[in-house]
Amino acid sequence: MEMIKGIAGCGGYACGVLRQIARAPAARPEAAGTPEMEWEKAEAARRAAAAWMRDQSEQRRAQGRTEEADILDVHRAMLTDPDFSDGIRAAVMEGASAGAGVRGAAEQLAGMLRGSGSACLRERAADVMDAAAALIRFLDGSGGQEREAEEDQILFCRELLPSDVLGAGERVKGFVAAEGSRTAHACILARARGIPTLVGVGEGADRLAPGETAILDGENQCLLICPAQAALEKFRALAAREEAARLRLERFRGRPTLSADGHSLKLYCNIASAAEAKLALGAGAEGVGLFRSEFLFFGRADLPGEEEQAAAYSAVLRLMAGREVIVRTLDIGADKPVPGVALEREDNPALGCRGIRLCFARPGLFRVQLRALARASAAGNLKVMLPMVCSCEEVRRARAMLEEERAGLAAQGVPVAERIPLGVMIETPAAALISEELARCADFFSIGTNDLTQYTLAVDRGNPAVAELYRTASEPVMALIRRAAASALRAGIPVGVCGESAADPALTLAYLRMGVTELSLSAGDILPMRCRIAGLRLDGAAEKEAEQ
Ligand code: PEP
Ligand code: MG
DSSP states (O other): OEEEEOEEEEOSEEEEEEEEOOOOOOOOSBOSSOHHHHHHHHHHHHHHHHHHHHHHHHHHHHTTOHHHHHHHHHHHHHHTOHHHHHHHHHHHHTTBOHHHHHHHHHHHHHHHHHTSSOHHHHHHHHHHHHHHHHHHHHHHTOTTOOOOOSSOEEEEESSOOHHHHHTOOTTEEEEEESSOOTTSHHHHHHHHHTOOEEEOOGGGGGGOOTTOEEEEETTTTEEEESOOHHHHHHHHHHHHHHHHHHHHHGGGTTOOOBOTTSOBOEEEEEESSHHHHHHHHHTTOSSEEEEEGGGGGTTOSSOOOHHHHHHHHHHHHHHHTTSEEEEEOOOOBTTBOOTTSOOOOOSSGGGSSOTHHHHHHOHHHHHHHHHHHHHHGGGSEEEEEESSOOOHHHHHHHHHHHHHHHHHHHHTTOOOOSOOOEEEEEOSHHHHHTHHHHHHHOSOEEEOHHHHHHHHHTOOTTOGGGGGGOOTTSHHHHHHHHHHHHHHHHHTOOEEEOSGGGGOHHHHHHHHHHTOOEEEEOGGGHHHHHHHHHTOOSSHHHHHHHHO
8 A cells, every 4th residue: 555645635535446537639630721710629629618608607615516617707708818829820820720729828828927026827827738728629620518437436647727626526526636726716616516526745746656556645634545455444434424424514504503511603605606605605604704805806817896896795685684794895906906997016925015015006906896885884784804914004005995875975975884893814823923912903803823833934835845844833923913813802802713724623612602603605615614613612621622
């Protein structure tokens, strides 16, 4: 038996026969027809692929599979991007075949993205190659069809593409990839579909051979190749235990979140669209702790205007029917660039003009969002939250702008809330260190442990090379979290946690003891967390029982 280590893009256990993901064969380099004919062919395939992606996206959205639909929309936007089509045209006019033109244009664009300083942009390179692979399938005449496998499989490849996950049939039980990190689109999809995935295995991928049996152990972040009988039996027992645990969780649906000794806490959901708010409600969320509003700006070349934004926020507020909805103002820049907002090139974008700084630098953009939020405030229980705050001055300035927009609309007779609570993300060490002061000028805190960990430990959250150093549970980060929570408690304002660590069972007791009032999680984590909290006690004697 051999073991290779990686990073769990999606946890869980899988067992199957290893199969390598076949990539689209290289297209014929020489053009069979005239440049005009090749261009026509490329254009026809591009239209067909884009239409197929639109149909697939609509079908998946109707089934509530929003992450998959969103990614198909991003791929369609790439295929219809004029720069991409200009690149194809230039290549075929120089004598390349339609397929070679597509591949060349995609490689050029992906190469630029891979060379970028932003982890998010580097990950988009996989999306470009994936969209191009789909286009080449249409050129070859094989279109969007997928084949169903005959045995349980674990698929491996160098770089896992979103379409690998989108197209995975019933018998695909896991994925292994040499490259990649947890935040890649493909991993987000694998988590949404619950397919155990191991990425970043590096040279370990060279030891994988098609046809061998393997166990993917997402909990221990490893792959066991040719496991012994004893390992296989252990795996079967673990998989059966997982299924039984999933069934046991159902009794926590619709129940309040209470620890065994009666401490209550709210479990909210992180969302990126109104469709996800539906999933959140279905999963038993008691509110929305983080609506990442910048996602409304992804996958499109234009910007959503005041009406469109107001409609999106109002739809979520109405769906949540009086439950709290915390909308975070635009957090673009750094690892989240959006096509509609041209950003200056920065050597160090994570420390540059992002989040609230970018909003102040582009007041026109910010005010449109603030007006949209003020309009939506009439539709439910809205709270607004600011990202990347480092000073009270930023909070006062944003509050004055929000109030100006709210009062302006009220003066025109537009229905708005009397007061819109304004909170801050605690996601910079600066915010945690001045939390005592911030708690006097903010209405609530939400601790963004993803960035707080990155900035405290000086570890890029998207870089697999330093992933082992990225530890929210480390003392420096926990000290800042404790400090922020204590400041909120003293000031009597709510304090939530909305980073990924909110779902980390190893930190739940610590968060409860700090007096955290809400944890905001992915929809799938809500019932497991409610169940976990029900088994915890904050007092010393019962703590042992809770930690067993
Ligand atoms: C965070 O930083 O913890 C957070 C929730 O924000 P994002 O992951 O969107 O940066
Ligand atoms: Mg953040």
